[in-house]
Amino acid sequence: MQDTNRLRPFFENIAFDRDDNEVILNFGPQHPSAHGQLRLMLHLQQEQIVKAHPDVGYLHRGMEKMAENMIYNEFLPTTDRMDYIASSSNNYGFALAVEKLLDLEVPRRAKVIRMMLLETNRLMSHLFWLATTALDIGAMTVFLYAFREREYLMDLIEDYCGARLTHAAIRIGGVPLDLQDTFIADLKKFLEKLPANIKDYEDLLDTNRIWLMRMENVGVISTDMALSWGCTGPMLRASGVEWDIRKEEPYELYDEVDFDIPVSDKGDNYARYKVYMEEMRQSARILDQLIPMYYETTPELMAHAPKYISGSKLDIMTQNYSLMQHFVLVTQGMRPPVGEVYVATESPKGELGFYINSQGGPYPYKLKLRAPSFWHTGILTDLLPGHYIPDVVSIIGTTNIVFGEVDR
């Protein structure tokens, strides 16, 4: 007879009733500050954490397996559902990986528009991060202020692609649409206001001693720890490593724009907060430089590669070959050459990597996603013990984990 208990997951074997003064608190998956579906098993001595187990998988949809049964263009909107706070960066990571596989050259205007979308998404993600972290620590006002700015950006992107959260605005080989007439003017209006807004948040938070008390020297990640847990993005930069894929392996036009990488060597919550705030300023700076670059480009939006990319709508409607090619690409999908590729991009949360193994068929043979939040969830095991319950909340806040991305 098989021992049924052996098949039960680890978490169901925990004895909750203990007599050694240790409380086991089931923190999540339904908890106001679990940032989605995080479940933490906290072993508590009074309010101090002795042991922490992050448990993930409550939002698992099997995206990597789904990709094996979808043509490449079909999978693209699915990537929206990973990091749903900044969905264009996921679209972009996937599109860039496929483009590298196909060896496509994207037109310059498409590159500029893509970068605009990426940086707007970074701003949206960082504003969302600021809002939720402030709320976790109890600063309701900053939450509402930051959401107001994020709302503006969401409206802006809605004007561009029609969607607010799941954009799917970047296609393999370029972008589907040119910017509409009002986009640049609206963006300029936003960029003029943004420095004052960021200063508003900093006035509300940085000069507040309570905020400093809650953030400074809480959740300190040393450089070694950050490297060994595979931290990337702001988490790594706040721990003293100057690493940004936009600088290290520039993609798109990131080597043509000026921007700085904020770094801090403290590694605590406050350092992370500072890095995020500075990154918002740098994003705004990049967007400022992109506006003149946009006007210098010719209106060409999709790469010219009839084997992989459908022609323009006009071509499809007027030319026989384009129509046939479009029909084949839509019904059967493109067939990239045999090969494998790993492409990493700097998403707002860190290194977002796509590994694609193509066997020459219309579906990827294997697709692997490397989501930064997954590793940032793992570090909680080492980071939380020794802290108290209020600090758990602020640490989860500053790690900026999004569960669409952790669970895929």
Add this chain to the structure above:
Amino acid sequence: MIDTLFSAFVFPGLLYVLVWTVGLFWFFRKFMAALHKRVGPSFNGKAGSYQTLFDLSKLLTKESITPDGVNPYLFSIMPLLAVIIAMLPAAFIPWMDGLVVVDSDYGLLALVILIGIEPFLLFLTGFGSNNKYSFLGGVRILTQSISMETAFFLSALSPALLFGTMNLTQIVEQSSWFSFLILFPGLAMYFVALLGLLEQPPFNIPDAEQEIVYGFYTEYSGTNYFLLKLAEFAEFMAVFAGATALFLGAYKGIFFDSYFFFFMKMLGIAMLMMTIRAATPRITLAQMLSFSWKYMVPLALLNLAWVLFAKSLWFMGA
């Protein structure tokens, strides 16, 4: 007989507390909305004024769920007790010239004790909920009330020391602009301790939503939740009215004395509390403890010394 019933059920009893709760709740929502640069309730009634009424009546008609494994009597009687205890201090407050239900020589003592019992009842609600979050909330409220009440009581006693009486009516009668200035440090300390006692930011540690899921409120729903909220707002009234009567001269006004001034003074304290609520994050339990015992209590003792000094300087010779 009629008078007793009137004061028990109309003013300053049940009806008064209900109207205050509904009105203050609505005012909080609108005031916070203005600070947050949003609209706030605006759909029901003029400027959303029916919203709170609807909320409260909805809560009253909803099922109140008793969780498994708790003592149902303890679980359900605590909210009721909390409301009653929170409404009692109103009887000792001199609302208007000559209008005080119980004119006792120990009015201040009664006020302080009735306000001080409340957190222990809330602790029992958390303790009796059979939920780890509620239990943590209960422990936190006990820790917080013990540390904050010391400073609260010490600063509440300073007017009694200055005027040499615990009768609230006499305290109000003797108060003047000059005594207000002397008692100002006491008022400031009373206010800070009040934030801790009422679990308002930055001291909203016991019912921190993001940390322990509203603490002792977690398992409460329907009528019981309504009663707890009512107790919270009745407690607001008791503490605000206490501050007004002790430090701000109660009903005394600029040109004429009236309940209007009493009300405006209470509203002023409420607005200050709301502004602090909008501007500050939450501190942790350990930081609250060190703040309370390292700064508040010694300062409250120093304040008592200052009041005694001022009394010997300006009030003894007269």
